[in-house]
Amino acid sequence: MLEVNDLHVSIEGTEILKGLTLTINAGEVHAIMGPNGAGKSTLSAVIAGKDGYVVTQGTILYEGKDVLEMEIEERARAGLLLGFQYPVEIPGVKNIYLLKAALNAQRAARGKDDIPAPEFMKLIKEKIADMKMDASFLQRAVNEGFSGGEKKRNEILQMLVLQPKLAMLDEIDSGLDIDAMRVVADGVNSLRNAERAILLVTHYQRLLDYVVPDYVHVLVDGRIVKSGDAELAKELEANGYEGIEESAA
Amino acid sequence: MSETLTFLDALKARNSQREPEPTWIAARRQAGAARFEAMGFPTRRDEEWKYTNVRDIARGNFVLAESNEFSPASAAALTLPVEAYRLTFVDGIYAPALSDVENLPQGVQVLPLSQALEDNHEAVGGPLGRLTGVEFSAFAALNTAFMEEGAVIRLGAGCVLEKPIVLQFLSRDNAAPTMCHPRVLVEAAARSEATIIEHYTGEANAKNLTNAVAELMLDRGAIMTHYKLQEAPLGDYHVASIHVEQGRDSRYVSHNLNLGGALVRNDLISDLNGKGAETTFNGLFFGQGRQHVDNHTKVNHNAPLTFSNENYKGILDDRAHGVFNGRVYVKRDSQKVEGFQSNQNLLLSDRAHIDAKPELEIYADDVKCSHGTTTGRLDEEAIYVLRTRGLDEQSARGLLTLAFAGEVLDEVALDAIAERVELAVAGKLPERFNLAGLVETAAALSE
Numbered sequence: 001m002l003e004v005n006d007l008h009v010s011i012e013g014t015e016i017l018k019g020l021t022l023t024i025n026a027g028e029v030h031a032i033m034g035p036n037g038a039g040k041s042t043l044s045a046v047i048a049g050k051d052g053y054v055v056t057q058g059t060i061l062y063e064g065k066d067v068l069e070m071e072i073e074e075r076a077r078a079g080l081l082l083g084f085q086y087p088v089e090i091p092g093v094k095n096i097y098l099l100k101a102a103l104n105a106q107r108a109a110r111g112k113d114d115i116p117a118p119e120f121m122k123l124i125k126e127k128i129a130d131m132k133m134d135a136s137f138l139q140r141a142v143n144e145g146f147s148g149g150e151k152k153r154n155e156i157l158q159m160l161v162l163q164p165k166l167a168m169l170d171e172i173d174s175g176l177d178i179d180a181m182r183v184v185a186d187g188v189n190s191l192r193n194a195e196r197a198i199l200l201v202t203h204y205q206r207l208l209d210y211v212v213p214d215y216v217h218v219l220v221d222g223r224i225v226k227s228g229d230a231e232l233a234k235e236l237e238a239n240g241y242e243g244i245e246e247s248a249a
Numbered sequence: 250m251s252e253t254l255t256f257l258d259a260l261k262a263r264n265s266q267r268e269p270e271p272t273w274i275a276a277r278r279q280a281g282a283a284r285f286e287a288m289g290f291p292t293r294r295d296e297e298w299k300y301t302n303v304r305d306i307a308r309g310n311f312v313l314a315e316s317n318e319f320s321p322a323s324a325a326a327l328t329l330p331v332e333a334y335r336l337t338f339v340d341g342i343y344a345p346a347l348s349d350v351e352n353l354p355q356g357v358q359v360l361p362l363s364q365a366l367e368d369n370h371e372a373v374g375g376p377l378g379r380l381t382g383v384e385f386s387a388f389a390a391l392n393t394a395f396m397e398e399g400a401v402i403r404l405g406a407g408c409v410l411e412k413p414i415v416l417q418f419l420s421r422d423n424a425a426p427t428m429c430h431p432r433v434l435v436e437a438a439a440r441s442e443a444t445i446i447e448h449y450t451g452e453a454n455a456k457n458l459t460n461a462v463a464e465l466m467l468d469r470g471a472i473m474t475h476y477k478l479q480e481a482p483l484g485d486y487h488v489a490s491i492h493v494e495q496g497r498d499s500r501y502v503s504h505n506l507n508l509g510g511a512l513v514r515n516d517l518i519s520d521l522n523g524k525g526a527e528t529t530f531n532g533l534f535f536g537q538g539r540q541h542v543d544n545h546t547k548v549n550h551n552a553p554l555t556f557s558n559e560n561y562k563g564i565l566d567d568r569a570h571g572v573f574n575g576r577v578y579v580k581r582d583s584q585k586v587e588g589f590q591s592n593q594n595l596l597l598s599d600r601a602h603i604d605a606k607p608e609l610e611i612y613a614d615d616v617k618c619s620h621g622t623t624t625g626r627l628d629e630e631a632i633y634v635l636r637t638r639g640l641d642e643q644s645a646r647g648l649l650t651l652a653f654a655g656e657v658l659d660e661v662a663l664d665a666i667a668e669r670v671e672l673a674v675a676g677k678l679p680e681r682f683n684l685a686g687l688v689e690t691a692a693a694l695s696e
Contacts, residue, residue, distance in 0.1 A: 071641075092655035
């Protein structure tokens with residue numbers, strides 16, 4: 001589904017990713033872990049299309065297409081969705097408007113008509129209940145005045161409604177208490193299926209107790225220095241990143 | 250000067266048809282006419298009218314309306330879906346068939362001006378013109394000269410009105426454009442509480458002039474929410490002033506929402522004369538095509554411990570021209586005053602234009618005042634986030650523009666008005682994006 005090959009990315013002349021290679025297939029859950037500053041968030045931001053990231057070398061293919069040639073919204077409509085580490089507040093834009101506009105944009109790209117209002121209502125009420133969020137959140141401005149946990153739930157809510165093919169979640173666990181963590185993890189787990197892939201970017205093992213990945217990659221200094229299964233995450237939790245860095249060097 | 254003559258001739262013709270009037274009315278009419286004749290219409294050289302050219306009004310051959318007929322079905326379609334006491338005027342003429350002021354609670358009067366004058370003209374003559382004299386502007390002078398219809402609202406001490414009072418002004422698509430000069434007088438006694446909605450609307454192709462003057466007097470502790478929903482036909486000319494006098498501990502909230510009109514000029518003034526008086530000015534204007542929308546506001550902190558908060562937002566598209574001139578004045582030794590003002594404007598096209606002029610004039614040292622005006626474009630980060638959810642750039646911009654207006658509408662307590670304005674803004678946005686569908690969804694959800 002996603003093939004990242006020898007990716008080099010710079011921000012303002014500083015190279016952050018230095019030859020990252022990663023393949024994600026449908027049905028798989030991958031976790032990228034690494035110390036701060038390793039470039040974890042850069043990967044998902046580049047795939048989503050954020051400004052200011054310069055790809056100097058390498059390729060990103062999604063379902064065989066060159067992601068870097070696609071507009072930001074085309075990527076989203078094709079099923080590539082990023083859950084932000086720091087969800088942005090958008091004053092005045094009601095959550096429900098965002099959800100409906102996004103869903104209809106995706107449908108339009110697939111040649112489908114706008115979702116009928118009753119169907120949309122049914123869908124939205126179901127998903128918001130799954131995320132244990134109050135219906136009043138729908139009428140509130142996107143993330144405005146939301147607590148850290150509410151913002152993260154809201155990101156997952158968007159995923160549940162938009163049903164991406166590849167969900168990338170950037171430190172979705174940061175700032176969550178244990179209850180919110182469970183709700184978020186349940187939401188992520190409900191996305192798991194044979195057609196969908198999930199890429200988790202995280203600093204800590206904690207989330208991976210709830211969402212058990214098929215593959216764990218350790219990113220250090222812009223490169224994946226080690227890959228393994230869920231056990232690798234536990235190893236990291238016990239020994240930290242230092243041992244890995246040394247063995248990589 | 251021939252331009253003023255057209256209006257003065259119309260006045261003479263009207264006066265010759267009038268029944269004999271009480272002397273004070275005839276005298277004010279005369280004073281208004283004299284003042285108007287002396288001043289003439291304002292020009293761009295006049296500081297208060299620097300950004301607004303009223304030539305099209307001056308040159309318009311407006312006649313006084315003769316008929317108040319309006320099809321009940323079209324009136325119903327225009328009427329705000331709010332349970333209210335309602336006075337309706339068609340091209341300035343009172344329309345009893347479209348009005349309903351039955352069952353007002355004791356101590357409350359809601360009357361057409363003509364009726365109030367007939368009942369007791371002296372009770373009207375005292376307060377009327379006290380806040381807005383003929384010197385205020387050529388338009389106020391003209392209004393005084395032509396004054397014959399409008400509304401008188403009186404709230405007795407401690408009267409709390411549950412239902413709002415709607416003053417509905419309908420503009421007709423006439424063969425010959427008409428003019429009307431509505432006069433509104435509101436007297437709110439101590440601790441009374443009410444919501445008043447001035448609603449200007451009409452038939453799509455109307456090209457009339459409305460020149461309104463409203464005076465509101467709030468006694469001690471009175472609380473008033475005043476909506477002005479101006480969605481006049483796009484060919485209409487709309488000039489209006491609202492002058493509020495606030496006694497001790499009174500609270501006034503204005504929602505000045507402007508969507509319609511070819512040329513619009515609003516003057517909103519609040520005199521905070523008693524300690525503890527508070528005023529809130531909440532404003533939104535949306536202009537497109539070649540619409541011209543001018544809002545002039547003034548808060549006069551004439552007493553210590555008074556508070557004002559003003560937030561005006563403008564959205565301008567195409568070749569629309571907006572003006573925001575907001576003045577906060579603190580009188581000498583009016584200490585412990587707080588006055589905040591913010592004006593934000595959004596330009597959707599390169600040819601849209603805004604003149605924004607905030608003014609602070611402070612003659613006391615222990616005050617907290619601030620003002621700021623920004624004119625800009627949309628937040629690029631928010632656009633990025635919306636695009637990562639699949640919205641194309643145009644749609645993202647449309648949604649954010651609606652959101653910009655939404656911040657003013659959040660303060661609007663009456664859902665019928667907030668939804669109506671939101672739908673109107675969504676419908677006016679240039680993007681092909683179906684924002685109206687979204688707004689309806691939200692409305693349906695809240696039911």
